Amino acid sequence: MTYADVSSLAASNDFSGVISVSRGDSVEFAEAYGFAHRGYGIPNELDTRFAIASGTKGLTALAVMSLVADGTLSLSTTARSLLGDDLPLIDSAVTVEHLLAHRSGIGDYFDEDAGGDINDYVLPVPVHALATTSDFLAVLDGFPTKFAPGTDLSYCNGGYVVLALIAERASGIPFHDLVLSRVCKPANMSDTEFLRSDSLPGRTALGYLAATGLRTNVHHLPVRGNGDGGIYSTAADFRAFWPAFFSGRIVPPAVVAEMVRPRSSNxxxxxxxxxxxxxxxxxxxxxxxxxxxxxxSAHDPATGLTYTVISNTSDGAWPIARALNELLLDPSPSR
Structure with a gap:
């Protein structure tokens, strides 16, 4: 497998997006493919911004941990202490650490373990009604606890929106602004921002449900992302992100070490x-x-290797990511 093979794979799979590979400050491979706007024939470029869905969770975690670092929160802070009477089905023992590690056991408003087609319409309220963190209270409530906090691992989207609520209430800063000031700015991620999907600016890709066709995702996702996903970014911003994270520019090195200490595994x-x-x-x-x-986006801190695959289709990134794993990292099989 070579970079030429990766590029051929992208072409044969109608890949739409950007592929970037770097080691330290040296970019080894960077190419853009497909269209940011198919209707107008606007091509994707290396600096095109794309939504990154749950890639946002790492930035949410860093915003929360920056509040832990400055003493505003602690890992043992309970969700209930800041939620008050909101979301009464969340166990009173659930802590910030449980939520960050996907070990809270809370019921999920978007449960990926339940299966189903990612392109289905899954939200119980109109997507345009989900623009602020507090707006998500309407979809987070009513889901019974799965297991006692801290006893198991279950990936939880809702838990990261709860973290956004906690961070917003503890700091007094709107969550979107908190991520920009505490994470994106110190990491020099100048193109990373929570944009509204119904008013995307230039140099930003629309999301498409399939490799071909004109159907976008505008009716499928919250109009503005939050703690569990939906920020827009670029491949270049993730080349900047990983060194900033490990050098302690976002949170102190001791906090970095705590964040990358495994709590559980699948x-x-x-x-x-x-x-x-x-x-x-x-x-x-x-x-x-x-x-x-x-x-x-994957990073090996020992070698400085970073690869990022970012696509504006539902499944476009996965064949490319598998090929880059084979070429660069050879990790365990994944999606």
Whole structure:
């Protein structure tokens, strides 16, 4: 497998998005494919912004941990202490650490373990009604606890919106602004922002449900993302992100070490606080998957290797990510 093979694979799979591979400050491979706007024939470029779905969770975790670092929160802070009477089905023992590590046991408003087609319409309220963190209270409530906090691992989207609520209430800063000031600015991620899907600016890709066709995801996802997903970013911003994270520019090195300490694992990956790690190697990754969105950014701190695959289709990133794993990392099989 070579970079030429990766490029051929992208072409044969009608890949739409950007592929980037770097080691330290040296970019080894970077190419853009497909269209940011198919109707007008606007091509994707290397600096095109894409939604990254659950890749956002790592940035949410860092915003929360920055509040832990400055003493505004602690890992043992309970969700209930800041939720008050909101979301009464969340167990009173659930802590910030449980939520960050996907070990809270709370019922999920979007339960990926339930299966189903990612392109289905899954939200119980109109997507345009979900623009602020507090708006999500309408979809988070009413889901029974799955297990006692801290006793198991279950990936939980809703838990990261709860974290956004906690961070917003503890700091007094709107969550979107908190991520920009506490994470994106110190990481020099100048193109990373929570944009509204119904008013996307230039140099930003629409999300498409399939490799061909004109149907976008605008009716499928919240109009503005939140703690569990939906920020827009670029491949270049993730080249900047990983060195900033490990050098302590976002949170102190001791906090970085705490975030990448595994709490549990599944058959593919180990889970830290907002980050996933290879089962046997210290390779980290962030990943996002939703209607019209697929994304993975992986980083090996020992070698400085970073690869990012960012696509504006639901499944476009996965064949490319598998090929890059084979070429660069050879980790355990994944999606």
């Amino acid at each position: 058959s593919y990956l180990r889970c830290g606080l907002g980050f996933w790690m290879h089962l046997t190697r210290d390779v980290l990754q962030l990943e996002g998957y939703d209607a019209g969105v697929s994304f993975r």
